[in-house]
Amino acid sequence: VKMDEVWTHQEYVTCIHPGWTIRSGWPAVRDSWVLIFNNTFSMKFELSDIMVQVAGDMAWVICVENLVTQQAEEPQQAKILATNLYELIGDEWLMIHHHGSPVMG
Template sequence: MADEPGSIDDSQPRAGAPGAGGNLPSVLAVLDAQRAFYEAFESRSMEAMDAAWEHSGDVVCTHPGWQTLVGWPAVRDSWASLLANSEHLQFIVTDEYVTVRGDMAYVRVQENILAAGAMQGSLTALNIFGRQGDGSWRMLAHHGSPVMLG
């Protein structure tokens, strides 16, 4: 597949050329896992967020402006706090590129965030997923950084 941007809502998601090979089933499964992560955030569901992440000491998360959190207990606590204390946010995910290499995958995206229907800003994010023993994909790392316009 060509290295072209796709959208989480795109009926034809695109895979980044490096490492993607022709592994469309894995790319689509990773995109499903990523979609579940953003749906958990939008719905503020801790149960869904729990299901999106691997529960290990190796997971990491860097929220914009935060120190990097390491290990599922710290990462989970951060999501519990964010989901309980934030207003409803909508994510329009664009410029989505997927690379799958064996049992690891990374997705780089642009997160365009709306609150009450108004644009709040954009983040660039890197999401890393690992294939689990049952074949499902779970998030291992999330890093979000604000995009400075100007």
């Protein structure tokens, strides 16, 4: 899973997908992404409204994920307001938190 490369594999990582309860710890976070990718035939997204802030060894990105997914016959479109937190570990920025909320309307 490509998510293995962008997340730190620590117990303090957290992930909240739209409509889901919080997933805590790398195994639970990874399993949530595996479940999503295994149950989605195709997924394409473009980011918009991107805001980035860096403070020391922490960074956060707030953006809108414009998703087009296909699980059955008809493609589904959604806008997700996402907050991603990153920690500088060595020379790599690795994700420690993702929170996605649906944009209604």
